[in-house]
Amino acid sequence: xxxxxxxxxxxxxxxxxxxxxxxxxxxxxxxxxxxxxxxxxxxxxxxxxxxxxxxxxxxxxxxxxxxxxxxxxxxxxxxxxxxxxxxxxxxxxxxxxxxxxxxxxxxxxxxxxxxxxxxxxxxxxxxxxxxxxxxxxxxxxxxxxxxxxxxxxxxxxxxxxxxxxxxxxxxxxxxxxxxxxxxxxxxxxxxxxxxxxxxxxxxxxxxxxxxxxxxxxxxxxxxxxxxxxxxxxxxxxxxxxxxxxxxxxxxxxxxxxxxxxxxxxxxxxxxxxxxxxxxxxxxxxxxxxxxxxxxxxxxxxxxxxxxxxxxxxxxxxxxxxxxxxxxxxxxxx
Amino acid sequence: xxxxxxxxxxxxxxxxxxxxxxxxxxxxxxxxxxxxxxxxxxxxxxxxxxxxxxxxxxxxxxxxxxxxxxxxxxxxxxxxxxxxxxxxxxxxxxxxxxxxxxxxxxxxxxxxxxxxxxxxxxxxxxxxxxxxxxxxxxxxxxxxxxxxxxxxxxxxxxxxxxxxxxxxxxxxxxxxxxxxxxxxxxxxxxxxxxxxxxxxxxxxxxxxxxxxxxxxxxxxxxxxxxxxxxxxxxxxxxxxxxxxxxxxxxxxxxxxxxxxxxxxxxxxxxxxxxxxxxxxxxxxxxxxxxxxxxxxxxxxxxxxxxxxxxxxxxxxxxxxxxxxxxxxxxxxx
Numbered sequence: 103x104x105x106x107x108x109x110x111x112x113x114x115x116x117x118x119x120x121x122x123x124x125x126x127x128x129x130x131x132x133x134x135x136x137x138x139x140x141x142x143x144x145x146x147x148x149x150x151x152x153x154x155x156x157x158x159x160x161x162x163x164x165x166x167x168x169x170x171x172x173x174x175x176x177x178x179x180x181x182x183x184x185x186x187x188x189x190x191x192x193x194x195x196x197x198x199x200x201x202x203x204x205x206x207x208x209x210x211x212x213x214x215x216x217x218x219x220x221x222x223x224x225x226x227x228x229x230x231x232x233x234x235x236x237x238x239x240x241x242x243x244x245x246x247x248x249x250x251x252x253x254x255x256x257x258x259x260x261x262x263x264x265x266x267x268x269x270x271x272x273x274x275x276x277x278x279x280x281x282x283x284x285x286x287x288x289x290x291x292x293x294x295x296x297x298x299x300x301x302x303x304x305x306x307x308x309x310x311x312x313x314x315x316x317x318x319x320x321x322x323x324x325x326x327x328x329x330x331x332x333x334x335x336x337x338x339x340x341x342x343x344x345x346x347x348x349x350x351x352x353x354x355x356x357x358x359x360x361x362x363x364x365x366x367x368x369x370x371x372x373x374x375x376x377x378x379x380x381x382x383x384x385x386x387x388x389x390x391x392x393x394x395x396x397x398x399x400x401x402x403x404x405x406x407x408x409x410x411x412x413x414x415x416x417x418x419x420x421x422x423x424x425x426x427x428x429x430x431x432x433x434x435x
Numbered sequence: 436x437x438x439x440x441x442x443x444x445x446x447x448x449x450x451x452x453x454x455x456x457x458x459x460x461x462x463x464x465x466x467x468x469x470x471x472x473x474x475x476x477x478x479x480x481x482x483x484x485x486x487x488x489x490x491x492x493x494x495x496x497x498x499x500x501x502x503x504x505x506x507x508x509x510x511x512x513x514x515x516x517x518x519x520x521x522x523x524x525x526x527x528x529x530x531x532x533x534x535x536x537x538x539x540x541x542x543x544x545x546x547x548x549x550x551x552x553x554x555x556x557x558x559x560x561x562x563x564x565x566x567x568x569x570x571x572x573x574x575x576x577x578x579x580x581x582x583x584x585x586x587x588x589x590x591x592x593x594x595x596x597x598x599x600x601x602x603x604x605x606x607x608x609x610x611x612x613x614x615x616x617x618x619x620x621x622x623x624x625x626x627x628x629x630x631x632x633x634x635x636x637x638x639x640x641x642x643x644x645x646x647x648x649x650x651x652x653x654x655x656x657x658x659x660x661x662x663x664x665x666x667x668x669x670x671x672x673x674x675x676x677x678x679x680x681x682x683x684x685x686x687x688x689x690x691x692x693x694x695x696x697x698x699x700x701x702x703x704x705x706x707x708x709x710x711x712x713x714x715x716x717x718x719x720x721x722x723x724x725x726x727x728x729x730x731x732x733x734x735x736x737x738x739x740x741x742x743x744x745x746x747x748x749x750x751x752x753x754x755x756x757x758x759x760x761x762x763x764x765x766x767x768x
Contacts, residue, residue: 115726376759378752387742391767393448393756395745400730402744409720409737411744412728419711423726426709434724 103185104138106154106162106200107172111424111435112354115408116386119435124201125161128352129361134201139165141207142196146214151188152200153181173318176302178282179332180324183295183306188314191289194221197329198283203361205348213345216253217285225249225339226294227285228256230278232346236268239353239418241280241330243342244271256340259330278344280330281351291333299332301325355401355410355417359384369394384414408434436518437471439487439495439533440505444757444768445687445750448741449719452768457534458494461685462694467534472498474540475529479547484521485533486514506651509635511615512665513657516628516639521647524622527554530662531616536694538681546678550618553583558672559627560618561589563611565679569601572686572751574613574663576675577604589673592663611677613663614684624666632665634658688734688743688750692717702727717747741767 109122117123124135132140139150150167155175162169170184182197189195196214204210217227230243239262246257259280263271271277296303305324309317325332334340350361362370362384369377371385376393383400385392390404401417403410412419427435442455450456457468465473472483483500488508495502503517515530522528529547537543550560563576572595579590592613596604604610628636638657642650658665667673683694695703695717702710704718709726716733718725723737734750736743745752760768 115724374763374765376756376763378755378759389740390737391448391741391760391765393741393743393745393760395743395752395756396749397733397744397746400744402742404723404737404742406739407722408724408726409735409742410726410728411730411733411735412726413730416729419728422711423709423728426711427724427726430707430709432707432724 103151103153103182103195103197104135104142104167104200105178105181105197106135106152106158107175107181108199108201109155109175112418112420113352113358113403114420114424115403115405115410115434116388120157121161122158122201123352124199125158128358129203134203134352135165137203138198138200139167141204141210142198146211147196148193151185153185154200168314170314171316172321173316174322175326176305176321176324177326178329179295179299179327180302180306180321182284182291182329183302183324184310184316184321186288186291186295187306187310189288191287191292193288194218194285195288195291196283196285199281199351202281202283202349202351205361206346209345209347213343213347214285216251217341217343220250220253220341221285221287221290224287224290225341226290226334226337227253227341227343228334229281229283229285230342230344231281231349232344233272233277233279236265236272237279238262238265238268240351242268242271242277243280245276245278245342245344249341253341253343256334256342259335278342279349281349282330284329284334290339294333294337298336299325299327302327302332355384355386355403355412355420356414357417358386359401359414382414436484436486436515436528436530437468437475437500437533438511438514438530439468439485439491440508440514441532441534442488442508445753446685446691446736447753447757448736448738448743448767449721453490454494455491455534456685457532458491461691462536467536467685468498470536471531471533472500474537474543475531479544480529481526484518486518487533501647503647504649505654506649507655508659509638509654509657510659511662512628512632512660513635513639513654515617515624515662516635516657517643517649517654519621519624519628520639520643522621524620524625526621527551527618528621528624529616529618532614532684534685535614535616536681536683536685538694539679542678542680546676546680547618549584549586550674550676553586553674554618554620554623557620557623558582558674559623559667559670560586560674560676561667562614562616562618563675563677564614564682565677566605566610566612569598569605570612571595571598571601573684575601575604575610576613578609578611578675578677582674586674586676589667589675592668611675612682614682615663617662617667623672627666627670631669632658632660635660635665688717688719688736688745688753689747690750691719692734692747715747
């Protein structure tokens with residue numbers, strides 16, 4: 103189950119309101135969604151289920167998958183409910199975002215293999231990403247008692263911490279990033295949803311017809327809550343499989359720089375770019391030739407109608423540009 | 436007589452091999468050539484003569500002027516000879532580049548009025564731009580004896596000096612920048628050319644037919660030499676009119692920044708640009724929306740197919756990017 107309904111402009115100007123990150127070829131000539139689908143090919147997996155918004159139906163239709171189209175966005179708990187309702191109760195669902203990178207697929211597969219026995223016993227399993235630093239942009243998962251081979255009962259989920267708190271988590275140990283990837287049976291999820299977020303369960307059930315179509319009015323009645331808030335933080339029998347698999351949500355230009363190939367001067371730049379006396383820059387373009395002369399630690403992103411220039415390390419400030427452009431009613435969002 | 440044959444890539448990526456600076460709207464919605472033509476409207480002037488290359492015939496044809504098309508480029512001495520040959524010997528020619536800015540037209544007109552009596556007496560008059568600093572990018576003109584009202588015989592022309600020499604000129608006084616603007620009669624110029632550069636005079640005369648067409652083979656025989664080298668530095672009766680008229684040749688992005696309107700933060704940027712926590716930047720775009728966040732003293736130039744990013748103050752280094760792109764056979768030159 104691939105959640106492809108997300109939108110966002112954290113990678114503006116490359117990502118747009120109608121062309122979210124999952125539809126961008128960020129790391130290869132395939133889109134992030136295409137890479138995500140490749141990751142779940144092979145005998146272990148059934149046909150992928152793509153859950154996304156009706157506005158993205160055309161783009162989603164270009165992929166080989168069963169589509170479930172949300173008439174309105176109601177966050178992940180409801181989206182996953184639609185997928186669960188379309189499957190047999192004993193189907194095991196691997197739920198994952200459509201716009202993350204997992205560089206080490208073998209490690210991912212091994213983690214799934216560890217999670218599977220628990221999922222088959224009715225556990226809701228999440229994957230805990232090895233925390234590579236005191237990041238404040240992710241939620242954290244604290245491991246409790248070991249309930250399988252390197253699988254732990256979740257002691258608690260914690261929301262995005264401040265820096266000091268995150269440093270404390272790393273020092274203490276047993277904390278992992280919450281990457282939003284889950285493994286559970288459809289029945290276990292729907293049961294937990296009914297217990298902890300009955301309005302979501304009811305709305306999804308009412309909205310979904312036998313052909314997989316979703317009624318707009320009925321679905322709109324669902325509260326818009328994430329699976330974490332609605333289910334994972336409240337349910338019993340929630341487990342975490344720690345995993346180090348080269349994961350990134352590429353949530354910013356800085357994150358993309360970190361995982362990009364770089365030349366000897368530390369520049370991550372297209373082959374046709376010209377970098378003279380320039381170092382440690384991220385250069386992205388949508389066909390434009392970029393020339394950088396005498397600049398360091400700069401992010402330069404060019405598209406046909408917009409250009410972003412800012413220092414590396416500050417790329418969360420892209421949202422300030424997006425807000426300013428919104429205030430101007432700019433057409434480049 | 437407007438010399439519109441120049442090419443150059445000092446303002447790359449906006450200027451291109453086939454779209455030189457004179458065809459760009461750098462300071463208003465008019466091209467530099469259009470602004471230059473406006474400057475010589477009115478009763479004082481006859482119909483403008485545009486001298487340019489055959490490759491630019493279409494672009495030149497969009498302006499209201501008589502065209503003289505050079506089949507091959509042979510520098511300014513020969514180009515001006517073609518113009519002189521198309522005019523009566525007693526016509527007074529104001530010769531000027533097509534891609535300079537003169538912000539104070541009144542001062543320019545006053546300088547022309549001072550130069551005119553001498554031109555009518557057979558002098559070759561040049562205009563000496565008030566030196567606003569020890570620039571090393573211009574030739575200098577040293578004034579000698581006063582031969583009219585604030586008009587001086589030229590003591591000597593000096594080529595682009597090094598910094599220390601330029602500083603000496605400013606300290607000594609009597610030096611002005613050579614802006615490449617001239618006033619003289621057609622006959623006086625042709626006579627001086629015949630004396631000091633007879634091959635150019637002969638080639639131009641042989642090439643030019645009665646209808647203003649220029650024979651390629653004959654014109655190609657002309658040496659390719661500037662009017663300064665060929666005539667002004669050698670002729671007698673050469674005068675200079677010092678003038679302060681807001682002149683710039685906009686020979687670099689830094690020069691354009693200097694004469695551009697700026698906002699309170701010192702940014703020269705299009706109205707649709709977004710500048711956040713950014714100061715003293717030059718931002719140019721060809722329709723693209725540029726967002727700059729947290730950067731200072733940066734030059735950002737965007738076109739549909741190319742983007743330049745470099746620090747202010749170093750814009751002569753654009754040529755390094757141009758050379759690198761040439762070496763790559765890039766299509767964006």
